[in-house]
Structure formats: C-alpha cells, structure tokens
Amino acid sequence: MNIAIAGKGGSGKTTIAGILARSLGRKYGRIIAIDGDSNPNLALTLGLPRAELTRLQTLPRDVLEQTPEEGGKTRVRLKVPAGEVIERFGTAGPDGVKLLVLGRVEHAGAG
Amino acid sequence: MWRAHATVRELLGALVGENRELAVVDLEAGLENLSRGTPRHADVLLIVLEPYFKSLETGRRILELARELGIQRIYGVANKIRSQEDEAAIRDFARSHQVELSATVLDDEGILSADRQGRSPVDVAPDSPAVRAVHDLAQSL
Numbered sequence: 001m002n003i004a005i006a007g008k009g010g011s012g013k014t015t016i017a018g019i020l021a022r023s024l025g026r027k028y029g030r031i032i033a034i035d036g037d038s039n040p041n042l043a044l045t046l047g048l049p050r051a052e053l054t055r056l057q058t059l060p061r062d063v064l065e066q067t068p069e070e071g072g073k074t075r076v077r078l079k080v081p082a083g084e085v086i087e088r089f090g091t092a093g094p095d096g097v098k099l100l101v102l103g104r105v106e107h108a109g110a111g
Numbered sequence: 112m113w114r115a116h117a118t119v120r121e122l123l124g125a126l127v128g129e130n131r132e133l134a135v136v137d138l139e140a141g142l143e144n145l146s147r148g149t150p151r152h153a154d155v156l157l158i159v160l161e162p163y164f165k166s167l168e169t170g171r172r173i174l175e176l177a178r179e180l181g182i183q184r185i186y187g188v189a190n191k192i193r194s195q196e197d198e199a200a201i202r203d204f205a206r207s208h209q210v211e212l213s214a215t216v217l218d219d220e221g222i223l224s225a226d227r228q229g230r231s232p233v234d235v236a237p238d239s240p241a242v243r244a245v246h247d248l249a250q251s252l
Contacts, residue, residue, distance in 0.1 A: 047231030
C-alpha cells in the first residue's frame with residue numbers, strides 16, 4: 001500500500017506524513033518514506049538525528065531514463081528496480097523507516 | 112522539476128508493481144504534482160486541509176485532479192484545528208465535496224514544541240492529541 005499526502009504549502013502536510021510514517025513503521029516493522037518536496041523537511045519530522053540531516057543522500061537524476069514510444073512520444077522510467085533505488089539511496093530512521101529524499105533546489109532558477 | 116515528479120510517479124508505480132512495499136509519500140505542496148499525474152499509482156491520497164479559504168480551495172482543486180487520476184481512496188485530514196468553528200468549516204467542506212474525513216488533528220502544544228526544537232512530534236510529545244490522532248489514522252488505513 002502506498003499513501004500519498006497532498007495539500008497547500010504550510011498546511012502541515014510534512015508533519016502528518018512524518019508522524020504517519022513512524023506509526024506505520026512501528027506497526028509493520030518496515031516502511032519507506034519518500035520526500036517529494038523540493039524543500040525537503042521530512043527527515044526532521046521523522047526524527048532522524050541532526051547529524052544525519054546535513055549528509056542526507058538525494059536521489060541522482062540518472063536513475064531515470066527516457067525511452068521513445070510510438071508516435072514520437074517519450075516515456076520516463078526508472079533504470080533500476082525500485083527496491084535497489086531504496087537500498088542504495090535510502091537513509092535509515094527510527095521505527096523501521098527508510099527515507100528517500102528526491103531532491104533539493106540547490107540554486108535559484110536551476111532545474 | 113519535471114524529473115522529480117516523474118521520479119515519484121515511477122517509484123510509486125514500481126513499488127506497486129514489484130513488491131507491494133508500504134510507503135508514505137510527502138508530495139510537493141500545491142497542485143503541480145497532481146496535474147503531472149505524480150500520485151497516479153497511490154492507493155490512498157490524504158489531502159491535508161486547514162480551516163481557511165485558501166487551503167480549502169487548494170484542497171478542492173487537489174480533490175478534482177485526484178478523482179480525474181482515478182485514485183480510489185481519497186480522504187481529507189483536518190489539520191491545525193483550534194476551535195469548533197474550525198472543525199465545522201472542514202466538515203462543511205467534506206460534506207459539500209463528498210469526501211470522507213479520516214482524521215481531525217488539533218493544533219496542539221506538542222507539535223509547536225517539536226517544531227521549535229526541530230525534532231519529531233513522535234519523540235517530543237508522543238501522547239499529544241495531534242500525534243494520537245495521526246496514530247489512530249495509521250491504524251485505520
């Protein structure tokens with residue numbers, strides 16, 4: 001089961017996501033938490049130690065590839081299996097949480 | 112940013128297809144991720160709603176897009192509730208847009224305290240009403 005959390009900026013989305021991930025992790029022993037925000041804060045709400053926060057891995061862009069499809073369209077897909085992405089780039093947190101941070105806006109106007 | 116959106120979408124698709132992993136995804140704020148189909152593969156979508164017009168208006172548009180994407184289980188989560196009026200505003204919204212509320216989370220001191228300390232509410236205030244409300248939500252999914 002995967003659960004996505006949406007809302008306006010500042011609505012407390014990340015707080016809800018963090019607490020929910022911890023609760024589910026405690027219940028099931030293992031859970032993947034994905035931070036899809038360009039200003040990633042989920043690590044804090046999940047309770048990762050401060051020392052970890054500054055050296056969190058983010059997902060490199062080359063895990064995706066574009067493949068051409070019929071009619072001149074392209075399709076974006078993962079180059080490596082999702083399980084491997086999580087093993088390689090995930091950070092372990094409390095209650096069986098494995099955090100995957102997708103990206104961070106490094107420079108204004110980039111990307 | 113399209114790559115990040117595509118990454119979430121493909122990751123969710125792969126997680127659903129490959130190994131049925133349990134995952135929680137904190138989507139980018141706002142609507143763009145929905146218009147790009149980012150949570151297409153989500154089993155459950157939680158829309159966090161604050162009792163203000165702008166938040167509810169964003170929630171309404173998210174709800175529309177999520178229904179277009181065909182997400183089966185969509186719930187509202189009332190957040191930062193400070194009064195009965197706050198709660199009533201969200202209930203009215205839920206009723207008029209035919210969306211079920213899965214939790215009502217109070218704006219409590221535990222959350223504020225955790226925010227100030229830069230720590231998790233689960234560690235700072237495990238017994239606060241807000242943490243308990245989300246914990247109950249987790250049990251209900």
